[in-house]
Amino acid sequence: MIKNRKKLIVGNWKMNPAFLKEAKEIFSKIKNTVRKQSKKIETVICPPFVYLVNLQSTIKNLQLGAQDVFYESAGREDLSTYSKLPYTSQISALMLKNLGVKYVIVGHSERRVLGESNEMVAQKIRTCLKYFLIPIVCVGESNRDTSGNYLFFIKTQIEGVFKGVPKSALGKIVIAYEPIWAIGQKAKREATPTESQEMVMFIRKILSDLYDQASARQVRLLYGGSVNSKNAGDFLKNGGVDGLLVGRESLEPEKFEQIIKIADSF
Ligand code: PGA
DSSP: OOOOEEEEEEOTTTTOOOOHHHHHHHHHHHHHHHSSSSSSEEEEEEEOOHHTTTTOOTTTTEEEEEEEOOOOOOOOHHHOOOOOOOOOTOOOOHHHHHTOOOEEESSSSHHOOOOOOOOHHHHHHHHHTTTEEEEEEEEEEEEOOOSHHHHHHHHHHHHHHHOOOOOOGGOOOOOEEOOOOGSSOOOOSSSOOOHHHHHHHHHHHHHHHSSOHHHHHEEEEEESSSSSTTTTHHHHSSSSSSEEEESGGGGGGHHHHHHHHHHTOO
């Protein structure tokens, strides 16, 4: 954790809830919570695309995030030259920017299992930066082995997704370390703050080698995977991170409120 840096608490709603009315209710409860907090933390809610337009916040410390973006830029040049496919169904960075979205989750493990590669994630990061959106880049191994292969896996992921990312952009990028084995209801077990801290150090070392130490420090790092109101404080205190990426508990306003309050108490 870098001292005096604002804590970043991100809620990833995934494919929930099923009704707009419910999305509005959850969002308005979260809004009430954030309104009462200090300026020491920033909360970001990442709802499904279809709700973004209905969930607007005028509170500076409550921002909207998207759960994904298409890797090709928006732009008339595509339409006029027809040099590329017109990309039915895709959502562009420009569309998100124009809706007031500030952050975008890219490379979530639940997208990677559907075929998203490091190259695609790299292109998404570059597209986000081009449109002044802050990418929250997810990395994480599916298993931990005793021979340390998972470290090599993380290194390969980071080197792959940072291809073409200039040093000057590092302050506008967030990395979320999300060990796949610790995500969701089917998680094997919870990760420990020590495991998070070790990985934070490792990720900063990889970035230092790719860029330099001072630039590596600019990147904000989050922990994600079964974060809840009981373990949030421990991860923030001992996990070495600048914030948290919260899945399930971000859909439960009372529990998410606890997490926000804990983050604000640091
Ligand atoms: P979880 O999800 O908190 O429900 O484990 C986290 C995530 O996948 O972003």
